[in-house]
Amino acid sequence: MTWHFTEDPAVFRAAAGALLSAEPARNTGLLTLVDTAGRLGWWTGPDGRVTGVLVVAAPGETTFGTVTPEAARALASSPDLPGNGGPAVVRGEAAAVEAFAQATGRPWTPTVRMRLFRLGTLTPPDPAPAGRARVATTADVPLAAAWAREFVRDIGEEPGTDYTGPVTERISDGRLLIWEEGDRDGGDREGSDREGGDGEGGDREGGGGRPVSMACFSPVTEGQSRVHFVYTPPAARGRGYAAGVAAAASRAAREAGAAQVLLFTDLANPTSNALYRRLGYRPVTDHLTAEVTGR
Numbered sequence: 023m024t025w026h027f028t029e030d031p032a033v034f035r036a037a038a039g040a041l042l043s044a045e046p047a048r049n050t051g052l053l054t055l056v057d058t059a060g061r062l063g064w065w066t067g068p069d070g071r072v073t074g075v076l077v078v079a080a081p082g083e084t085t086f087g088t089v090t091p092e093a094a095r096a097l098a099s100s101p102d103l104p105g106n107g108g109p110a111v112v113r114g115e116a117a118a119v120e121a122f123a124q125a126t127g128r129p130w131t132p133t134v135r136m137r138l139f140r141l142g143t144l145t146p147p148d149p150a151p152a153g154r155a156r157v158a159t160t161a162d163v164p165l166a167a168a169w170a171r172e173f174v175r176d177i178g179e180e181p182g183t184d185y186t187g188p189v190t191e192r193i194s195d196g197r198l199l200i201w202e203e204g205d206r207d208g209g210d211r212e213g214s215d216r217e218g219g220d221g222e223g224g225d226r227e228g229g230g231g232r233p234v235s236m237a238c239f240s241p242v243t244e245g246q247s248r249v250h251f252v253y254t255p256p257a258a259r260g261r262g263y264a265a266g267v268a269a270a271a272s273r274a275a276r277e278a279g280a281a282q283v284l285l286f287t288d289l290a291n292p293t294s295n296a297l298y299r300r301l302g303y304r305p306v307t308d309h310l311t312a313e314v315t316g317r
Contacts, residue, residue, distance in 0.1 A: 025074075025093070025100050027063045034062040038072045045088045046246035047140055047306055050284050051113065052087035053243045055079045065093040078109070086114025091121035098125035109314065116310040123312045134178065134288070134311040137295065139303035141283040144276070146269040147300070151201070151262035153231050155270035158198040162233065163190055166198060169236055173253040177288065198238045198251075199274060201267035202231030203258070235263035237271035239278070247280035269301055 028034055034056065035042070041064075042049050055077045056062065065074030075087035076097075086094070112119050116135070123130035158166060163186060170185035192198040235254040239247045249271045254264045268285075275283045285303065287294045 023066065023068055023093075023096065025063050025065050025097055025102060027061055027102055029061055031056050031059075031062065034064065034075075038064040038075050041072045041075060041088060042244050046244040047138070047282050047284055048115070049075060049087035049244070050138070050240075050246055050248050051085050051309075052077050053246065054240050054248070055085060063097075065089065065096070076114075082110040084109035084112050086112065086118050086122075089114060089118040091117050094118040094122035095125040098122050098127075111311065111313055113311045114309060116308045119310040119312050123314055126314055128314050128316045130312050130314040132310055132312050135290065136286045136309040136311075137289050138306040138309055139285050139287060139298050140306050141272055141276075141285075141301075141303050143302045144269060144272055145300065145302045147262055147265040151266040153201055153203040153234065153263070153266070155199050155201050155267055157196050157274075158193045158200045158236070160190070160193060162198070162200055163193060165233060166193070166200075166236055169253045169255065170251055172255070173251055176253070192238050192251075195241065197241070197274075197278075198236060199267055199271050200233045201235040201237075201263045201270070203234045203261075203263070204231035234258040234261075235267045237264075237267040239271045239275035239280075239283070242275070242279045245279075245281040247275040247278065247283055249275060249283065249285040252285075265297055265301065268298070272301065 026037065028037075042053065046053065052075060059077040059079050060081070061078035063076045063078075064072045067073045074089040074093040076089060077085050077087075079085055089097075111133075112122055166189040167185040170189055171181045174181040174185075189198065235258065236251065237249060237253075238251040239249050241247065249268060252264055252268050252271070272283050284306070285298060286309065287298060289295070289308065
């Protein structure tokens, strides 16, 4: 039983591909980071099968995929522990993160508790919010980049300086949706969630309505896609726009080929947890981000 590490995504996929294919939902966070990670790891059990995976997305930041508490404890004492003296931030399923943090013997603090949800039968909001969903265009980049920054701030993280690149990539791929209030003729002009209506009838080009909410979905990998960057600015909240655009993004992810559509919610936000249950999402597992300090 041991951890193995590589910096080559192809080597990692060759070793851990069976596990990634078998457990795409539990590995969703890791799957979106494989090609950009600085280091990747997999755990082999006594029979040689791979039963755990991780990525080091940035120096000092480790994301667990499917990892048992036993493998997490072994990582804490591994001579090949990623990072300089071990990761300062660890994310993943709560049991594995807690096992790792405790095994380090160092002080640690839970900073974020999340719940992973998987879509069952999509149930768009009824009544639907005013307006419609459309696929974002390049003209939406400045607004979406500003909203992405505010989204990161809202979830308690320190925002980066510029989200133009990530937003442009999502828009170029057709993976960012905008909810517009009203219609081309002016229509109804009245009127956040941490993570992830009806997209039917939505336009692929900007209409005459005012953008009031956005949502993205990740590229389909191993049959899964994750809804994220669901954001409504404060002045437009409370009108159901997040539900509308999240439902539209969920449908779009399925139409793009995702057999499993996923999203994370903040356990401290009962509103978003209830919202996604109404849309047809069901809990999969709880996740934890922990900060490990000291030596």
